[in-house]
Structures are given as C-alpha cells and as structure tokens.
Amino acid sequence: MTPTQVGLLTGIVLGAAAAFGGFGAFLVVLLFGAVGLxxxxxxxxxLDLSQLAGRDRG
Structure with missing residues (x-):
C-alpha cells in the first residue's frame, strides 16, 4: 500500500469516527479523506507545496 493510499484510508477512517450519520457526516468524511490524500x-x-509557501528549495 502506497503512502497516498494509507493517507486516504486514514483520512476516511478518522472522518467516519469523528461524525457518524447524515449528510453532515458525509461532508466531514469527504473533507478528512481529501486532507489524508x-x-x-x-x-x-x-506533490510539492513549496511554491504555495513562497520559498524555493533549490
């Protein structure tokens, strides 16, 4: 399992544990899944986020 898959799975599991049931829970799981991904x-x-931070690594 790649780190991307682990991150996505972790985000989904944490989102489901944080909120269980309803449309609001769906949005929370979607958010946690995206963050985990x-x-x-x-x-x-x-994915290189250094450009968003305004600094260059080399």
Whole structure:
C-alpha cells in the first residue's frame, strides 16, 4: 500500500469516527479523506507545496 493510499484510508477512517450519520457526516468524511490524500501525496513526494509557501528549495 502506497503512502497516498494509507493517507486516504486514514483520512476516511478518522472522518467516519469523528461524525457518524447524515449528510453532515458525509461532508466531514469527504473533507478528512481529501486532507489524508494530500498528506499522503506530500509524503510520497508526488506533490510539492513549496511554491504555495513562497520559498524555493533549490
């Protein structure tokens, strides 16, 4: 399992644990899944956020 998959799965599980039931819970799970996906992509090196921070690494 790649770090991206682990991040996405972790985000979904945490979102489901944080809110259970209804449309609001769906939105929370979607948000946590998206955050988990982004974190996984950064850890995997497939997403570089240095341009958003305004600094260049090299």
């Amino acid at each position: 982004v974190v996984g992509r950064v850890l995997e090196g497939k």
